Amino acid sequence: MSTLPPEPPNAPVPFLRFGPRPDRTRYEGWQEFRRTRDLFVPVRKISLAEYGLMSPRKKSLHDLHRAATHVNMQMLDTPMSEVVTTLMRSRIQNNAMRIGPSTLDGLMINGGGYQGKTETACRTATEFEDTWRDLFEQYPECYFDPMPGTRDLIAPVAYCQTPVKATPIGLCEAILDYYGAPYGKNLRGMIRNARESIKAHATTVLIIDDITRLKMHREDDQDTLDLIRGLMDLDVTLVLIGVNIPRSGLLREG
Numbered sequence: 253m254s255t256l257p258p259e260p261p262n263a264p265v266p267f268l269r270f271g272p273r274p275d276r277t278r279y280e281g282w283q284e285f286r287r288t289r290d291l292f293v294p295v296r297k298i299s300l301a302e303y304g305l306m307s308p309r310k311k312s313l314h315d316l317h318r319a320a321t322h323v324n325m326q327m328l329d330t331p332m333s334e335v336v337t338t339l340m341r342s343r344i345q346n347n348a349m350r351i352g353p354s355t356l357d358g359l360m361i362n363g364g365g366y367q368g369k370t371e372t373a374c375r376t377a378t379e380f381e382d383t384w385r386d387l388f389e390q391y392p393e394c395y396f397d398p399m400p401g402t403r404d405l406i407a408p409v410a411y412c413q414t415p416v417k418a419t420p421i422g423l424c425e426a427i428l429d430y431y432g433a434p435y436g437k438n439l440r441g442m443i444r445n446a447r448e449s450i451k452a453h454a455t456t457v458l459i460i461d462d463i464t465r466l467k468m469h470r471e472d473d474q475d476t477l478d479l480i481r482g483l484m485d486l487d488v489t490l491v492l493i494g495v496n497i498p499r500s501g502l503l504r505e506g
């Protein structure tokens with residue numbers, strides 16, 4: 253007879269999540285992703301003999317946990333992800349410390365599909381956000397003036413995805429959706445609202461994923477270029493992620 257401790261009858265299953273996965277393109281979802289990104293505990297390695305001693309219920313839970321571990325693989329460092337991470341981290345941090353009103357350097361991450369652009373950029377941004385929040389929790393008074401009677405959301409990082417077949421207005425809507433902010437009437441109003449949200453939420457990094465979905469059509473070519481220019485004037489480190497950015501025409505006219 254083995255002397256295993258008795259199993260609790262209804263122990264929770266800590267490695268499964270209930271409900272939808274966090275939507276990183278919304279402030280709340282991004283915060284959930286930031287808080288929970290490293291919480292998954294991989295299954296413990298055990299010997300066959302140890303496995304044999306388990307009760308059928310323990311065995312099935314162990315099997316499930318193993319499957320969950322394979323599904324939730326940890327992020328690995330690759331030479332490419334290391335270069336991107338180092339550059340992105342230093343650029344974000346340097347820009348966040350700039351005091352003067354000069355234009356901030358941005359960053360473009362270009363590469364093929366499924367090469368880890370999104371994950372690498374999101375992880376690096378959350379790491380920056382962790383550090384930035386830690387710093388300012390120690391000096392809350394210098395962060396910004398709280399407005400009585402309102403809920404102040406500090407969002408050091410904003411992440412949005414370009415919608416498929418996006419127009420400049422559609423991209424602006426995606427930025428405003430992150431904050432749950434109201435849309436503007438036209439492109440100029442949209443950019444103005446985006447600028448106000450960025451300021452009000454003390455955002456220092458704006459990540460726009462899949463920017464190359466913003467196709468250059470003849471009719472709103474000029475709008476797109478205006479939008480890119482408007483985004484570059486925002487007071488944030490702009491991180492643009494896309495497939496084949498140089499050929500997309502988004503960089504025309506400097």
Ligand SMILES: Nc1ncnc2c1ncn2[C@@H]1O[C@H](COP(=O)(O)OP(=O)(O)O)[C@@H](O)[C@H]1O
Pocket residue numbers: 325326327328329330333363364365366367368369370371372
């Ligand atoms: N450094 C990494 N280590 C482990 N898995 C990774 C890494 N980078 C990306 N992945 C995985 O590869 C897949 C594609 O990554 P993603 O960032 O969506 O690619 P892209 O945005 O370039 O199309 C995702 O399932 C992601 O979890």
Ligand SMILES: [Mg+2]
Pocket residue numbers: 369370371461462
């Ligand atoms: Mg991607």
